[in-house]
Amino acid sequence: MDLSISSPFRGAFPAPTSTFILNPKSRCSHSLNFFKHQNSYSKNPFFSRQKIPIRAQVSDPAVDDGFVIDDVPHLTDFLPDLPSYPNPLQNSQAYAIVKQTFVRPEDVVAQKIVVQKDSSRGVHFRRAGPREKVYFKSEEVRACIVTCGGLCPGINTVIREIVCGLNYMYGVDDILGIQGGYRGFYSKNTSTLTPKVVNDIHKRGGTFLLTSRGGHDTQKIVDNIQDRGINQVYIIGGDGTQRGASRIYEEVEKRGLKVAVAGIPKTIDNDIAVIDKSFGFDTAVEEAQRAINAAHVEVESVENGIGIVKLMGRYSGFIAMFATLASRDVDCCLIPESPFYLEGKGGLFEFIEERLKENGHIVIVAAEGAGQEYLAQSMQGIDEKDASGNRLLLDVGLWLTQNIKDHFTKERKMAINMKYIDPTYMIRAIPSNASDNIYCTLLAQSAVHGAMAGYTGFTVGPVNSRHAYIPIFFFPYLTSINPPKLKIIERY
Numbered sequence: 001m002d003l004s005i006s007s008p009f010r011g012a013f014p015a016p017t018s019t020f021i022l023n024p025k026s027r028c029s030h031s032l033n034f035f036k037h038q039n040s041y042s043k044n045p046f047f048s049r050q051k052i053p054i055r056a057q058v059s060d061p062a063v064d065d066g067f068v069i070d071d072v073p074h075l076t077d078f079l080p081d082l083p084s085y086p087n088p089l090q091n092s093q094a095y096a097i098v099k100q101t102f103v104r105p106e107d108v109v110a111q112k113i114v115v116q117k118d119s120s121r122g123v124h125f126r127r128a129g130p131r132e133k134v135y136f137k138s139e140e141v142r143a144c145i146v147t148c149g150g151l152c153p154g155i156n157t158v159i160r161e162i163v164c165g166l167n168y169m170y171g172v173d174d175i176l177g178i179q180g181g182y183r184g185f186y187s188k189n190t191s192t193l194t195p196k197v198v199n200d201i202h203k204r205g206g207t208f209l210l211t212s213r214g215g216h217d218t219q220k221i222v223d224n225i226q227d228r229g230i231n232q233v234y235i236i237g238g239d240g241t242q243r244g245a246s247r248i249y250e251e252v253e254k255r256g257l258k259v260a261v262a263g264i265p266k267t268i269d270n271d272i273a274v275i276d277k278s279f280g281f282d283t284a285v286e287e288a289q290r291a292i293n294a295a296h297v298e299v300e301s302v303e304n305g306i307g308i309v310k311l312m313g314r315y316s317g318f319i320a321m322f323a324t325l326a327s328r329d330v331d332c333c334l335i336p337e338s339p340f341y342l343e344g345k346g347g348l349f350e351f352i353e354e355r356l357k358e359n360g361h362i363v364i365v366a367a368e369g370a371g372q373e374y375l376a377q378s379m380q381g382i383d384e385k386d387a388s389g390n391r392l393l394l395d396v397g398l399w400l401t402q403n404i405k406d407h408f409t410k411e412r413k414m415a416i417n418m419k420y421i422d423p424t425y426m427i428r429a430i431p432s433n434a435s436d437n438i439y440c441t442l443l444a445q446s447a448v449h450g451a452m453a454g455y456t457g458f459t460v461g462p463v464n465s466r467h468a469y470i471p472i473f474f475f476p477y478l479t480s481i482n483p484p485k486l487k488i489i490e491r492y
């Protein structure tokens, strides 16, 4: 069954647009607008530096209704004489339905679904799914899959479904696994991937192919792609990975190689604009509930219990915020997008004291990126980076714990019971849940259909619940490039 076109998910993924920091009385003191999807990446300095793809930003000057397609490149843009073939899906009994439902070349997905009567039609992306024509014969395809960056529930499902999609839908049986991230292209042997080899991997967390940070060397990677005769490259990873994928696509184009480069966006942090959400995010939020619940049980069983739970979120508070909203046991949620302070009127210490007096306990959830400016002040000189160049964060959980303890025991002379829970890696090192599994399957199948149809330099993802192809060099990760602007719109 081709889920990406049978579309059982219409309207199923609501776009998150706001978050709350809870207060003791109304449990809803600050309402903060994220403007996740309104964040205009065309104004983003990262994207304005990027090359505009040949067919991007196509609008019809004859009808000036502001209709724009942010199109993805196609192999024929630089290899105009490439032959095409009928899509083998139409010969398969199992996929017979697809024949009537091939995605039409003119199908696009609107980025904005809320519009005004006279507003321009805005940006659109090419709709994902199988095309009538493909640009690869099945027996000619030599595909490879690589996973880079941090873990996320569902990576194995994506790997599995790329392999199964290529094999079952398109009859491809030459698929290589690149081991250990980008550096695996030039420093490790490949493994052979078949539906049998990947059959059970979706039941495990982590990545079957191993991952790494750093090690991106465009020339060496493309040399290797060329040497091995690879002509479809599937790259699963986050913002760094997709920037690397973009470099690979550019080099492939420069060398005039018939190689389709497809990115599948991955991040536990969910800090990607345009697409509805990132895979594994729901699973992580669900797992975070267990930590929050434990903190709540602990602190409501003692006097003056203060529970702190630290969750992932380097530059964004999506996991912390969603886990908070889902749990209803959290009194205060600290996220990187919203500055806070400890002392004085309106500060965290005052809030904790109020809550202890009123309710005897408090649960605080902190995203790991929250309050980093404060921590940096108190721990001067620490500015380490990981192998990919991402800044290593200081531990906000330990910092909060220590400061709260000092404040209440030394200054306020109050006995408190502090319980600090750090489930950081536990929420991402697990297999994906049912809905993430289905989502991962759609992503993988969309990527396979796109590459077979000759698109390249693209990523996939649901835009307003319809899967679309998005140019890789436009790919708008929210926060590492341009932190979203938060606006406090109400305070009760």
Ligand SMILES: Nc1ncnc2c1ncn2[C@@H]1O[C@H](COP(=O)(O)OP(=O)(O)O)[C@@H](O)[C@H]1O
Residues within 6 Å of the ligand: 148, 149, 150, 181, 182, 183, 212, 213, 214, 215, 216, 237, 238, 239, 240, 241, 242, 243, 244, 245, 247, 266, 267, 387, 388, 390
């Ligand atoms: N600007 C870039 N250009 C090329 N490769 C990059 C770039 N940024 C990161 N990478 C590579 O992408 C891979 C993953 O990046 P990283 O930031 O660790 O994770 P993520 O992709 O999850 O954000 C690493 O191998 C890194 O070398």
Ligand SMILES: O=P(O)(O)OC[C@H]1O[C@](O)(COP(=O)(O)O)[C@@H](O)[C@@H]1O
Residues within 6 Å of the ligand: 148, 149, 150, 151, 238, 239, 266, 267, 268, 269, 312, 313, 314, 368, 386
């Ligand atoms: O310790 P690691 O493996 O480098 O990962 C930690 C980081 O990974 C993240 O989950 C984000 O990872 P990505 O950049 O891979 O999306 C952050 O929340 C966290 O700071």
Ligand SMILES: [Mg+2]
Residues within 6 Å of the ligand: 149, 238, 239, 240, 267, 480
């Ligand atoms: Mg990243």
